[in-house]
Amino acid sequence: MPVMKIKNFSFTYAGVEAPSLKNITLPIEKNQITALIGPSGCGKSTLLRSMNRIHDLYPGNKYDGKINLLDLETGKYNNILAIKKENEFIQLRQQVGMIFQKPTPFPMSIFDNVAYGLKIAGIKNKTELSDRVEASLKGSALWKEVHDRLGKSAMGLSGGQQQRLCIARAVAVKPEVLLFDEPTSALDPISTGAIEELIVELKKDVSIAIVTHNMQQASRISDYTAFMYLGDLIEYDKTENIFLNPKEKRTEDYITGRFG
Amino acid sequence: MRLQINKLFLALSILSALIGLGFLGWILVTLFIKGVSSLHFTLFLNDLVDGGLRNLIVGQLVLALLAALIGIPLGMIAGIYIREYGHGKYANLIRDLSDIMVSAPSIVIGAFVYSFAVAPFGGANGFAGIIALSIMMIPIIINTTDSMLSLVPKELREAGMALGASKYRVILDVVIKAAKVGIMTGVLLAFARIAGETAPLLFTSETSNYFNLDLTESFPSLTVSIYNLANEPEKSSRDLAWAASFILTVMVLLINLAGRYLTRNKK
Numbered sequence: 378m379p380v381m382k383i384k385n386f387s388f389t390y391a392g393v394e395a396p397s398l399k400n401i402t403l404p405i406e407k408n409q410i411t412a413l414i415g416p417s418g419c420g421k422s423t424l425l426r427s428m429n430r431i432h433d434l435y436p437g438n439k440y441d442g443k444i445n446l447l448d449l450e451t452g453k454y455n456n457i458l459a460i461k462k463e464n465e466f467i468q469l470r471q472q473v474g475m476i477f478q479k480p481t482p483f484p485m486s487i488f489d490n491v492a493y494g495l496k497i498a499g500i501k502n503k504t505e506l507s508d509r510v511e512a513s514l515k516g517s518a519l520w521k522e523v524h525d526r527l528g529k530s531a532m533g534l535s536g537g538q539q540q541r542l543c544i545a546r547a548v549a550v551k552p553e554v555l556l557f558d559e560p561t562s563a564l565d566p567i568s569t570g571a572i573e574e575l576i577v578e579l580k581k582d583v584s585i586a587i588v589t590h591n592m593q594q595a596s597r598i599s600d601y602t603a604f605m606y607l608g609d610l611i612e613y614d615k616t617e618n619i620f621l622n623p624k625e626k627r628t629e630d631y632i633t634g635r636f637g
Numbered sequence: 638m639r640l641q642i643n644k645l646f647l648a649l650s651i652l653s654a655l656i657g658l659g660f661l662g663w664i665l666v667t668l669f670i671k672g673v674s675s676l677h678f679t680l681f682l683n684d685l686v687d688g689g690l691r692n693l694i695v696g697q698l699v700l701a702l703l704a705a706l707i708g709i710p711l712g713m714i715a716g717i718y719i720r721e722y723g724h725g726k727y728a729n730l731i732r733d734l735s736d737i738m739v740s741a742p743s744i745v746i747g748a749f750v751y752s753f754a755v756a757p758f759g760g761a762n763g764f765a766g767i768i769a770l771s772i773m774m775i776p777i778i779i780n781t782t783d784s785m786l787s788l789v790p791k792e793l794r795e796a797g798m799a800l801g802a803s804k805y806r807v808i809l810d811v812v813i814k815a816a817k818v819g820i821m822t823g824v825l826l827a828f829a830r831i832a833g834e835t836a837p838l839l840f841t842s843e844t845s846n847y848f849n850l851d852l853t854e855s856f857p858s859l860t861v862s863i864y865n866l867a868n869e870p871e872k873s874s875r876d877l878a879w880a881a882s883f884i885l886t887v888m889v890l891l892i893n894l895a896g897r898y899l900t901r902n903k904k
């Protein structure tokens with residue numbers, strides 16, 4: 378069952394004539410990992426950033442079509458492109474979390490970083506806060522490394538630890554969907570391995586969409602893969618089909634490294 | 638050939654640096670020699686009317702602190718507005734105006750404040766001096782706040798929003814914290830700048846020989862009194878001016894050093 382259904386979706390950046398995404402229709406399956414791959418400028422990040430409407434920080438962009446998000450409580454789908462009110466945006470972003478390319482720890486303590494989203498969500502109870510922080514840090518395989526310095530600044534962590542902290546911070550608010558925008562491209566191979574393991578581990582609890590430039594990464598961790606090119610969705614299928622039996626010539630050319 | 642040109646330019650830049658530093662050193666050495674020889678601890682106990690500087694030092698600091706109390710919040714809020722909220726022509730207009738204001742001659746600001754805060758009330762008063770100093774301070778604070786906020790990566794704002802925080806929460810909780818050290822340094826440097834100003838006070842709050850904390854009267858000022866004392870014929874007055882100059886320089890230097898210390902330590 379898809380947690381998100383993207384239907385005939387087009388996106389145009391402010392001040393630009395030509396759309397960056399054209400008529401995309403794509404499901405994001407529940408508790409699965411969907412990888413978005415394609416050469417630079419194909420629109421994969423633009424698509425990912427539409428899924429929590431983080432684009433709306435910058436005014437003037439144009440959306441067309443629908444992005445329907447499953448409400449886990451009612452089982453109904455709501456079109457997130459219809460959202461206009463501030464409190465609905467807040468709710469959307471609590472349901473759909475995001476991890477960025479560069480780690481983005483806030484300039485505060487490790488504990489406060491993870492607790493930030495929870496405090497925004499209105500949780501004030503101290504024991505509940507510290508329980509949720511601990512659970513998220515354990516879930517992000519960071520607890521052992523930081524449990525004795527939760528009060529220290531998060532800026533002192535290594536790049537890989539910072540990225541896991543950002544994942545813990547996003548997981549803490551218990552989102553339905555997590556969006557990863559090239560989460561390992563700024564990290565060394567060992568940290569990358571740790572993050573990949575973590576992402577696979579997380580899919581028990583949340584549905585995942587990940588943009589990656591690294592095709593090995595897509596084939597290692599994802600269940601479904603969407604190949605995009607110049608704003609079009611060229612092919613979407615189970616990852617093994619995309620990598621072993623692509624139907625489209627362009628997919629095959631990209632996967633085998635003939636262009637891109 | 639290239640090596641020689643390189644050497645020539647190196648020599649030229651060292652020479653210019655030495656000329657600049659030479660004059661600075663000359664000023665400091667003169668100040669030190671003339672200032673220290675006239676310095677005496679009774680200067681800190683007596684007011685100007687009794688040959689001391691106590692009222693002037695207190696007055697100068699009170700003026701600068703009260704001006705900072707107005708200038709810092711106004712400047713910071715304006716800086717946050719033009720960087721975080723302002724889009725398009727209004728923000729750019731404020732930014733351009735503030736750039737111009739930074740380089741506005743301070744005597745002009747003094748004259749402007751005189752026209753509406755001194756002349757209609759029939760005499761110099763401390764409030765006018767505070768207004769003039771805060772007008773000097775606001776654009777400096779706007780510019781530092783603006784440029785320090787611009788150094789905060791946009792990903793940090795996006796990460797805050799992506800957790801469901803509203804824009805103002807992200808600015809207050811995350812962005813300002815990330816820019817805190819830079820902004821505080823800018824604030825201290827701006828404070829050091831206005832603490833040593835003469836021209837904006839010259840005909841707004843003037844100065845006073847007596848200890849006075851009443852802002853409706855002319856207000857004691859170290860800088861304006863230096864100006865007056867230096868013009869007196871008696872040697873004792875000029876010696877007092879040297880001592881006052883030395884004290885003022887040390888004060889401004891200390892504030893500056895505190896600003897630098899902050900940046901270096903918190904990086």
